[in-house]
Amino acid sequence: MTVDPLPPHLRVAIVGGGPGGLSTAIALSKVPNVDVTIYEQASMLKEAGAGISIGQNTWNVLELLGVADTLTSGHVTSTVLNLNGKTGEVLHRVERTKSENRPNIRTQRTKLQSALLSHVRPGIIQLSKRLLRVIDKVSNGVELQFQDGTVVTADLVIGADGIRSVVRDIAWPGYEIKFTGTTIWRALLPWDDVKDLDPRFGTTAWWHLPTTHVYLSPVGESLGEIAARSWQDPATHSASKVSWGVPVTKAHVEAHFTVGNTNLPVKAAVCLPLTMRQDYLPAVREVLSKVHEGDWREFAAFAGPELSELTAWNNKIVLVGDSSHALSGAFGSGAGFAMEDGWILAQTLAYFRNDLSRALPLFNDIRVPYYSRMYGHLQKEAARREAKLREMGDVSEDDRVRMKVIKDGGSDMSWIYGNNIAEVWRTALEDIKGSSKVHMELAALNSI
Template identity: 50%
Template sequence: MGDAGPLEESKTLRVAIIGGGPAGLGAAIALSKLPDVEVSLFERAEELREFGAGIRIGYNCWRVLELLEAADRVKGHHKTAIVHRNGLTGEQVGGTSAANLPIQYQPRRVRRTRLQSALISKVPPGVIQLNKKLASLDDLGAEGVRLTFQDGTNATADLVVGADGIRSVVRDHIFPDHKINFTGTTIWRVLIPVTSVEHIPELTVSTSWWHGPTGHIYHSFVDDPGEVPYEERMMEIAARNVVDPETVTAKTFSWGVPATKERVESHFLNYDPRVRELLSKPQEGQWKEFSAFAGPRLEKLTAWNKSVLLGDASHPLSGAFGSGAAFALEDGWILARAIEYARSTSAPLEKALEVFDQIRSPYYLRMYQHLDDQKARVVEAKKSNPNATFESSLAARMQAFGGEDALPWIYRNDIEDVWKTYLREQSVPNGVH
């Protein structure tokens, strides 16, 4: 990817993707399938290595994984039953059963590494360049964008795809006024052998949430029993603690940094003994800490007529909806369709970016509005019942909890239908895809 002439003279579209998470890998797969598109993916890490523990794959994610031809390689635990408990007493307060969907679309909890390796296997050889941390971007006008990496090297591209996560360097350059802040939520995550907790009553029966006054514990299997022998199967634990962000004076960003056992356990001392035993199982050094940051919605996901944001970089929602991998993959697939569409009508790259933004921006607007409404409802409930106990608040939350069915526009989103609808609305008789 050396220096190139003016954009309109170059037949091949040179795309530089920054970041090798779900957004970057999905975009690399989808864009590499287009003719006359040269894709390079730059990832800062020395090796592509997912941290975190498990990830939920639901209908929206399965659909886009199918389109990327990676669904077959993603195996995990089929979530047939989910139990909600009062984390302090262990009393069951809610639950859901298997989703009413064909088996291949049912929600699964999978190891993050499985999703990642499935995606990597579909990226053509030579596309991914590791050890390439983007330091800065310069808009060269008709010449494209110059990328400067921390190792001092440069590249030039016609299109820069910012898939570099919540603390996006690309976003910092194209929208320098946008800022993210600590939300008050800290999450600790780990995978432990199922055999280490099999003796604890109830723990290995289902995926469970143990809710407490200022957080919760979530645990689930992450392996497909048809694939992984019992002794090797793992359980994911995600422990979450929430404080009022106003009370936090300074918070350095932690993302996948080790946390001591004492630090994690100290937030859940009054929980049910079964949960405390669960939390005691990981070895020292295994817990990883993630601090949740979020920022306001971006009015536009594209800039300079030659850059676009995907995934967490584009919508810093801090993991709300538990479906960020699906959103990231959907973004990349739609970007490829938009470029294909613009090229089929000999329209410039600017048109492709406009199409992408027209489809994805309103979707993220709807998510931000939903979260605002939810927040307003919580404030209202607190105001109308200031003396509510933890038990009564939990009961109200469980009653209001609609699960996936309450938000079909997220959890039943079919990105291929979204694209077909867009084409129909443009009165294109036969889609180019």
């Protein structure tokens, strides 16, 4: 019997220890002869932000990573409401069937992170490693230079460093992200403090006004989440919105959601037309006021254009997660996308036995069209909304709110929320090899 020799040894540096970096490391740890190190800038791994939704697409990839059973905490989002924030009118209701193997949940970000972390091979994460530069060493991989003065070389650098990616900035010079106009303030709080203020606070719900909304949801373990969004004209507000997860005061946040508040900042007052300055229901405002001083974090949403390739420098650099598609959380499933990227990347490397020149183009072929479809969808949605607004002319505030929520004819989003990445991989293999051989190939890959 002949034993296959090991594939060539591959030194892989993952920059970033978010959902993308951690899941990529888990998936790569099953690929023979790959040495993985994660370099994370933070001195300890802690998630900024409050809650996160885990839908079917995300569960699918968590299953493949072997992590799904570790994620046990969360609020089952069997009902999701969209309401008028001023009148309380229910504008849209989703009731999910119970047939799914794992129900959709809203959980704490830290729960997802610790579930992933518990499956990462011990000793491969290096903290306090802020990447400053990558340099193409041509025949000897890529050099990574860190803020602490250390330097390492890798055959493959995986940029899992988020929407403000340093890897992308260097390998895709000229790429730029811009403030979208949306700012999100997020916090967790004990849900027992607020859940009785309105019977609907036990349900995941968006409370809308024309240019703002307040998302309220239990996240399990007696905690709940508030994610309050406000839109401001990016032309006048981009300069100050450069950071992520910035602590802000209660007064700062509440001012954006309370017309009568005498602290309403000038910038909020000038950017909202008078007709749009409405008040939220008292119960919604009371929830906002219950957040403890010091607990609010501000996230300014940035977005950047579509990339035509997610690989660079002759297949020595690849982007996964938010760095690869700067969509600013547009579909509320970015952690799922990041994990799908990581899993697919590992399959391509295993399949081509660590041959970067063949694996990375296949990764591109699978993921670029998927992200392209997302960009296309958002463009179409924006055009539809603008046309509708023009057509409606002068409309009441309530109609504007209704329009925000109710989309003509809706659109089938199962290509995102029902995405099964294992099926995607199977189809890709069928495309490149012809279906008769695929079952054998997949059987051989089962251990990966």
